[in-house]
Each structure stands twice: as structure tokens, then as C-alpha cells.
Amino acid sequence: MKSGQASIRDIAKALGVSVSTVSRALKNHPDISEETCRKVQEYAQSVHYRPNAMALGLKNQRSMTIGVIVPEIVHHFFSSVISGIEDMAYGNGYRVMICQSNEDYRREVINVQALMDHRVDGLLVSISKTTLDYNHFSDVIQHDIPIVFMDRVCNEISSDRVITNDFEGARLVVTHLLERGCKKIMHLAGPQHLSVGRDRFEGYRQALKEFNIPLDEEYVLRCDTPGKLHARRNQILSLAPKTDAVFAVNDFTAVAAMRLLQDNDYRVPENIRVAGFGDDPVATMVRPALTTVEQRGYDMGKEASRMLINRLTDDKDKNFQTKTYPAFLKVREST
Amino acid sequence: MKSGQASIRDIAKALGVSVSTVSRALKNHPDISEETCRKVQEYAQSVHYRPNAMALGLKNQRSMTIGVIVPEIVHHFFSSVISGIEDMAYGNGYRVMICQSNEDYRREVINVQALMDHRVDGLLVSISKTTLDYNHFSDVIQHDIPIVFMDRVCNEISSDRVITNDFEGARLVVTHLLERGCKKIMHLAGPQHLSVGRDRFEGYRQALKEFNIPLDEEYVLRCDTPGKLHARRNQILSLAPKTDAVFAVNDFTAVAAMRLLQDNDYRVPENIRVAGFGDDPVATMVRPALTTVEQRGYDMGKEASRMLINRLTDDKDKNFQTKTYPAFLKVREST
DNA sequence: AAAGACACCGCAAACGTTTGCGATAGTTTT
DNA sequence: AAAACTATCGCAAACGTTTGCGGTGTCTTT
Numbered sequence: 001m002k003s004g005q006a007s008i009r010d011i012a013k014a015l016g017v018s019v020s021t022v023s024r025a026l027k028n029h030p031d032i033s034e035e036t037c038r039k040v041q042e043y044a045q046s047v048h049y050r051p052n053a054m055a056l057g058l059k060n061q062r063s064m065t066i067g068v069i070v071p072e073i074v075h076h077f078f079s080s081v082i083s084g085i086e087d088m089a090y091g092n093g094y095r096v097m098i099c100q101s102n103e104d105y106r107r108e109v110i111n112v113q114a115l116m117d118h119r120v121d122g123l124l125v126s127i128s129k130t131t132l133d134y135n136h137f138s139d140v141i142q143h144d145i146p147i148v149f150m151d152r153v154c155n156e157i158s159s160d161r162v163i164t165n166d167f168e169g170a171r172l173v174v175t176h177l178l179e180r181g182c183k184k185i186m187h188l189a190g191p192q193h194l195s196v197g198r199d200r201f202e203g204y205r206q207a208l209k210e211f212n213i214p215l216d217e218e219y220v221l222r223c224d225t226p227g228k229l230h231a232r233r234n235q236i237l238s239l240a241p242k243t244d245a246v247f248a249v250n251d252f253t254a255v256a257a258m259r260l261l262q263d264n265d266y267r268v269p270e271n272i273r274v275a276g277f278g279d280d281p282v283a284t285m286v287r288p289a290l291t292t293v294e295q296r297g298y299d300m301g302k303e304a305s306r307m308l309i310n311r312l313t314d315d316k317d318k319n320f321q322t323k324t325y326p327a328f329l330k331v332r333e334s335t
Numbered sequence: 336m337k338s339g340q341a342s343i344r345d346i347a348k349a350l351g352v353s354v355s356t357v358s359r360a361l362k363n364h365p366d367i368s369e370e371t372c373r374k375v376q377e378y379a380q381s382v383h384y385r386p387n388a389m390a391l392g393l394k395n396q397r398s399m400t401i402g403v404i405v406p407e408i409v410h411h412f413f414s415s416v417i418s419g420i421e422d423m424a425y426g427n428g429y430r431v432m433i434c435q436s437n438e439d440y441r442r443e444v445i446n447v448q449a450l451m452d453h454r455v456d457g458l459l460v461s462i463s464k465t466t467l468d469y470n471h472f473s474d475v476i477q478h479d480i481p482i483v484f485m486d487r488v489c490n491e492i493s494s495d496r497v498i499t500n501d502f503e504g505a506r507l508v509v510t511h512l513l514e515r516g517c518k519k520i521m522h523l524a525g526p527q528h529l530s531v532g533r534d535r536f537e538g539y540r541q542a543l544k545e546f547n548i549p550l551d552e553e554y555v556l557r558c559d560t561p562g563k564l565h566a567r568r569n570q571i572l573s574l575a576p577k578t579d580a581v582f583a584v585n586d587f588t589a590v591a592a593m594r595l596l597q598d599n600d601y602r603v604p605e606n607i608r609v610a611g612f613g614d615d616p617v618a619t620m621v622r623p624a625l626t627t628v629e630q631r632g633y634d635m636g637k638e639a640s641r642m643l644i645n646r647l648t649d650d651k652d653k654n655f656q657t658k659t660y661p662a663f664l665k666v667r668e669s670t
Numbered sequence: 671a672a673a674g675a676c677a678c679c680g681c682a683a684a685c686g687t688t689t690g691c692g693a694t695a696g697t698t699t700t
Numbered sequence: 701a702a703a704a705c706t707a708t709c710g711c712a713a714a715c716g717t718t719t720g721c722g723g724t725g726t727c728t729t730t
Contacts, residue, residue, distance in 0.1 A: 004396070004478065004479070005451070005454070005478055007715090007716055007717085008716065008717065008718095009715095009716070009717095017679080017680085018679070018680045018681080019680090019716085019717080019718095020679080020680060020681080020682095020717095020718080020719075021678085021679055021680070023716095023717065023718060023719085024679090024718090024719090030677095031677075031678060031679070032677095032678070032679075033677075033678060033679090036678080036679085048474065050448070050451060050452050051452065051716080051717075052393070052452070052454060052715090052716050052717075053452045053453045053454065054389040054390075054392040054393045054398060054453070054454060054715090054716080055389075055393055055685090055715075055716035055717045055718095056716080056717065056718090057389040057685090058387070058389050058390055058393060058684090058685045058686065058687095058715090058716080058717080059684075059685055059716080059717050059718055060685085060717090060718080061339070061685070063389060072418075073408065073414045073417055073418060074411055074414040074415060074418065076409055079408045079409040079414055080409060082408055083407075083408060083409060083435065086434075086435060090445075090449075095432065095449060095453065096432075096433070097430065097431075097432055097433075098431070098433045099421070100418065100421060110425075113385070114425075114430060116340070116385060117385050117386065117387070117388045118388045118389070118430065119340070119387060119388065119389060139383065143339065143340055144339070255620045256620075259620065259622070262622065281617075282616075282617050282620050285590045285591075285594065285617055285620065285621055286620055286621055286622070287594070287597065287621070287622055342685090342686055342687085343686065343687065343688095344685095344686070344687095352709075352710085353709070353710045353711080354686085354687080354688095354710090355687095355688080355689075355709080355710060355711080355712095356708085356709055356710070358686095358687065358688060358689085359688090359689090359709090365707095366707075366708060366709075367707095367708070367709075368707075368708060368709090371708080371709085386686080386687075387685090387686050387687075389685090389686080390685075390686035390687045390688095390715090391686080391687065391688090392715090393685090393686080393687080393714090393715045393716065393717095394686080394687050394688055394689095394714075394715055395687090395688080395715085396715070
């Protein structure tokens with residue numbers, strides 16, 4: 001017995017018919033007699049025939065595959081996004097090819113390359129923190145491969161987008177802190193060249209402004225990972241006595257900050273309040289549970305996938321859309 | 336300008352040579368003159384030529400793609416595994432196609448199907464909780480597609496495996512609890528048809544045995560997610576007063592148990608000790624930090640990928656191997 | 671009985687690539 | 701000067717599939 005999977009040609013040979021007849025019989029083409037269809041289909045079934053996706057892709061000039069590039073799959077947000085993408089894609093007959101940039105620009109370029117080599121029909125991308133040049137994406141678009149950016153979007157490229165209302169989310173949570181009576185709110189900020197980092201900072205700034213509190217740059221730290229937080233622990237602890245609250249750009253950093261403060265005998269929220277962004281599962285696992293802003297990764301992935309598939313099928317030349325998910329405040333124990 | 340990516344034929348046409356010449360020139364075949372090689376390569380460069388992976392796959396009868404099936408990508412352990420797989424695979428010229436079974440047997444079968452349709456060269460699998468039948472895997476192996484099982488292995492199929500020493504890990508952590516003086520240790524167990532669930536239970540049983548403590552079935556609950564824990568909260572709380580410690584089959588469940596206990600005025604570890612398994616990042620984020628067993632997902636993924644690629648290239652007919660990672664106890668504040 | 675209609679099926683090209691083999695020159699050897 | 705060799709290149713098949721077109725044979729219509 002041949003070890004490889006059966007091809008349409010194997011079936012043709014076994015049944016003494018031509019490959020075209022087999023091909024047509026398998027899809028009940030009216031030109032083929034019922035008798036032949038039955039025999040072909042039965043035989044195909046018996047040898048577990050399955051069409052070769054590569055051959056189909058070559059022939060049809062579309063791979064039915066969507067390429068996905070995210071910074072790091074280990075972040076719950078991004079893995080949720082991927083789950084959403086997968087569910088929508090598989091439901092529409094598309095396969096998904098996932099790559100991680102590991103927040104590395106060069107890796108991102110290589111990822112794009114690899115996906116293009118596989119002739120993916122479209123791309124779903126969340127750009128890395130270190131990406132400042134976008135030519136690899138414009139190359140893709142020049143080849144008529146549509147891209148939908150998710151969360152970490154790229155404003156320099158006109159395309160579809162799926163984002164959270166980061167500005168409003170940050171404004172909401174900082175307003176919440178101000179309403180609790182906080183005057184001096186530290187912001188652990190993300191990279192300002194990314195829209196998510198910038199918008200959350202702007203939301204922070206706006207909330208302060210609405211409460212007539214001047215922005216104190218000293219209390220805005222570029223610090224968006226537990227690692228960076230640890231590296232700047234002394235700076236943060238020296239600021240802490242004068243601080244009412246901490247608003248971190250993501251939940252990991254917020255939790256790390258909370259632990260740092262608690263380990264130094266601050267009580268949360270009594271002495272200092274802490275809030276994050278993203279509503280990671282960890283937010284409900286820590287004590288006190290973390291106040292944060294909901295970010296619906298699964299839905300965003302699903303929507304991005306839907307937009308891409310739509311562009312791949314129906315309306316190729318529709319104007320680019322930006323789907324913005326509203327931000328919901330999740331008030332918990334930490335504030 | 337043509338929108339699609341340039342093919343070897345486009346280059347041939349543009350330069351007035353044959354496709355075979357282009358193909359050879361691109362790889363500096365000695366039959367082709369330096370002059371021609373240079374011209375072809377320069378032109379290919381200028382149009383950003385990249386070989387079509389599907390065409391290559393068809394021709395070479397190997398896709399250079401590895402299929403991966405994991406239960407749920409949102410679990411840190413599995414996303415670490417995937418990172419390890421990716422790094423090793425990409426480093427060896429392989430691409431990775433990732434599927435989630437969502438702990439659903441039927442979905443797993445579909446995943447296998449989809450990956451076979453794409454003619455992946457090999458499979459990396461962690462089986463779902465609901466999988467009791469393994470014919471979809473033996474079909475794959477009959478087609479000469481090697482499988483390496485990771486963590487959630489399948490003993491009914493002879494294949495390569497990468498696992499953690501679950502038995503020893505559980506024995507270690509339970510022994511640790513017993514050494515702390517615990518007499519009545521509750522076990523929140525995983526599915527017993529999965530080796531991970533069974534081995535961890537056996538390790539628990541063995542540790543008790545070594546301390547001459549009889550196993551009390553009443554204190555062994557099938558409960559391996561925060562959701563199930565919540566559903567059985569009353570049962571757990573009624574057992575709690577007589578309980579010294581809780582050993583959960585994974586960290587999420589352990590953390591959920593810890594929260595449940597804390598919310599009901601138990602103090603951890605003073606009144607009751609809690610331990611998990613897996614060393615998820617959340618273990619260090621909660622207070623008290625969770626004692627657990629390290630499980631090196633990234634390394635396991637990397638190793639599984641390495642074993643698969645090895646079998647794909649060097650030694651196709653080598654005996655099947657099982658790589659067992661030792662279990663290390665991580666003692667933290669919760670015990 | 672000739673002609674059209676119909677049912678059923680095969681040929682071959684195409685998708686992009688590789689590769690064994692043959693072809694054409696020019697150059698060297700005898 | 702014939703033979704042999706070398707350098708350089710093209711033809712065509714193959715991988716698995718789809719599909720337009722053409723080709724049978726049978727049946728119905730006039």
C-alpha cells in the first residue's frame with residue numbers, strides 16, 4: 001500500500017476513469033452519471049481521499065489561509081484575539097497561520113516574508129513595540145494582500161482596523177480615581193509611538209485636565225512590563241509617599257506595581273489605589289482584585305477576521321473601516 | 336504592473352530565457368553562466384521574487400510545515416509550548432500551523448483533518464480532555480506522518496513524547512505539605528483518563544503512602560478549572576474545616592481555591608495551605624505567592640519540535656523516544 | 671433515414687517549481 | 701579534419717487539481 005495520501009489520479013487509475021471524471025464526480029457535476037459518481041465517491045471515501053490544499057491553492061491562486069502576526073502569544077489578550085480569529089476563520093473555510101514577532105521588528109519582517117511566501121490571502125496584524133518602519137506592510141498591500149490591524153494599529157498605512165477606545169478607557173479609569181479623591185496619580189506608560197500607549201496617556205492627561213489638575217511629567221514613567229518596573233523600583237518607591245494612585249498601561253504592570261507597594265507596607269487601596277488596563281484574568285485572581293478596563297480580545301479577533309474575510313470575498317474595494325470597541329470600566333477592590 | 340507576486344516564469348519572460356534557466360540561475364547552478372546568474376538574480380531581487388511555497392510543496396512532496404494541536408492557546412503553558420515550537424521550527428526552515436481543540440474531541444478530529452489537508456510534514460499534539468478515541472491519530476501515522484505528543488500524551492499510540500515527570504512533581508509537592516505537618520490534604524484532580532491527571536493523582540497517593548496516611552477518596556475531587564471549583568464550592572467549603580491543605584492539579588484551580596478559602600475567612604497558609612502545579616505566571620502574582628511545580632513549557636515545545644524535525648530528516652526509523660523533564664518544586668508563601 | 675439533441679466522458683492546459691535529458695554552439699583533442 | 705569535449709541553455713514531465721472544449725455513443729425528432 002502506498003503510504004502517502006491518495007490523489008485524484010490514484011482514484012482514477014483504480015477505477016479506470018480519467019482524472020477529470022473523478023474531479024467532477026466528487027462534486028456531483030451533472031455531466032457525470034449517478035453510477036459513476038457513486039462509485040467514485042465510495043472509493044474516495046474508502047481510501048480517505050482528501051484534496052491537497054497546496055494543489056488547490058496553486059490552481060485557484062488563493063490559499064484560503066490567513067496570516068496572523070502578534071507580538072507575543074503568551075499574553076492573554078493576544079491569545080484571546082487568536083481564538084476569535086480562529087473561530088471565525090475556520091467557520092468560513094479559512095485556515096490560520098500564526099506568527100509571533102516577539103516585539104522584534106526584524107522578526108516581524110521575517111514573519112511577513114514567510115506568510116507572503118505561503119501566499120496567504122490576507123494578514124491580521126498587531127505590530128511590535130520596536131516597529132518604527134512600515135515598508136514591509138506597504139509591500140504587502142501593493143501586492144493586493146489586504147491587512148487588518150488589530151489593537152496595535154499602524155496609522156501610517158491606510159487599512160481596516162479593529163481597536164479599543166483606549167483614550168476613553170484611560171479617561172474613564174483615571175476619572176474614577178480622581179472621583180475617589182486622588183490628586184497625585186502616577187502613570188506607568190507604554191511606548192508613545194504606539195497608538196495604544198499614546199491614547200491611554202492622552203486619556204490620562206484629559207481626565208486630569210477635566211479635574212483641573214496639572215500634569216506632572218515626573219509622575220509619568222515609561223514602564224510597561226513587570227521587568228521594567230522592577231528595574232525602576234527605587235524611583236517608584238521614592239515617588240510613592242507622595243502618590244495617591246497608580247494607573248498602569250496594562251494589568252501585568254499594575255499587578256507588579258501593587259505587589260511592589262504591598263511588599264513595602266503600603267496598603268491597597270487604603271494608602272494607594274492601583275488600576276490597570278485590559279482586564280486580564282489575573283485581575284480577578286489577585287487580592288485586592290484589580291480595577292481595570294475591559295478589552296475584548298476574543299471579539300476583536302473575531303471582528304478583524306470577519307472584516308478581512310469580507311474584503312477577501314464581497315467588497316474588495318470598499319472604503320477602509322475602523323471598528324472601535326467601547327471601553328468599559330471594571331471597578332474592583334484595588335481602587 | 337501585475338499585482339500578484341512575480342513568478343519564475345515572469346522573470347524568464349522578462350529576460351528572454353527559459354524558466355529552467357531562471358530556476359537554476361537562482362541557485363547558482365554550474366550549468367548557468369555567471370553572466371546569466373547575475374542578471375537573473377538582480378532582476379529577481381528588483382521584483383522581490385520569492386518562491387511560492389505551495390508550488391514548492393507540491394513539487395517536493397513536503398510542505399515544510401509542522402502542524403500543532405493544543406487544547407487552548409490562552410493557557411500560559413500551551414502558549415509557552417508554542418513559542419518553543421516556533422523558535423525551533425523557524426530556525427530550521429519550517430513553518431508552523433497552529434490549531435486549538437478547545438478541549439473538544441470533534442474539533443480535534445477536524446483539526447487533524449485540516450492539517451492533513453495541508454499536507455503538514457509532522458504533527459505536534461497535546462490531546463484534549465474529551466478525547467477518548469485515538470483513531471484520528473493512528474490514521475495520521477499510517478500515512479507516515481510522524482506525531483510527537485506533548486504533555487497530554489496518548490499512551491495508546493506508540494510515538495515520540497515530551498512530558499513532565501508529573502508523578503514525581505506531585506509526590507514532591509505533597510511530600511512538602513506532609514513535611515509541613517499536614518494530615519488531611521485535599522486533591523483537586525484532573526481527568527483520570529489523561530496521563531497528566533492520573534500521574535499527578537498517583538504522585539499524591541504515593542506521597543501519602545510514604546507517610547502512612549490512608550487515602551480518603553472523599554478528599555479527592557474531580558475539579559480542574561475555576562469554573563468547576565465554583566460549582567462545587569459548597570462541597571469544598573464543607574470539607575475545608577477538616578482540611579490541612581489543598582493540592583490542585585493546576586495553578587488556576589489552586590488560585591481559585593485559595594480565593595474561595597480566603598473569601599471565607601481562612602488564612603493561607605496559616606489555616607490551610609495551598610499548592611498548585613505548573614508554575615503559571617499567576618503563581619507569583621497572587622498573595623500569598625503560590626507554591627507549585629515548575630513545568631517548562633517553552634523547553635518542552637522546543638524539544639518536541641526538535642524531535643519531530645529530527646525524525647523528519649535524519650533518522651526516520653529510530654525507536655520512539657520519551658523525553659521526560661524533571662519536576663522542580665517551587666516553594667512560595669502559600670505553604 | 672438523416673439529423674439534431676443529449677448524456678457521458680477524456681484531453682490538455684494551467685497554476686509555480688524542479689530536474690533529467692537533450693540540443694546547440696564553440697573549443698579542444700587526435 | 702573528424703571526433704570528442706565543454707559550456708550553456710531549453711524541453712518536457714511531474715506534483716494534484718480544475719475546467720473549457722471536444723469527442724463518442726445513444727436516443728429522439730422530422
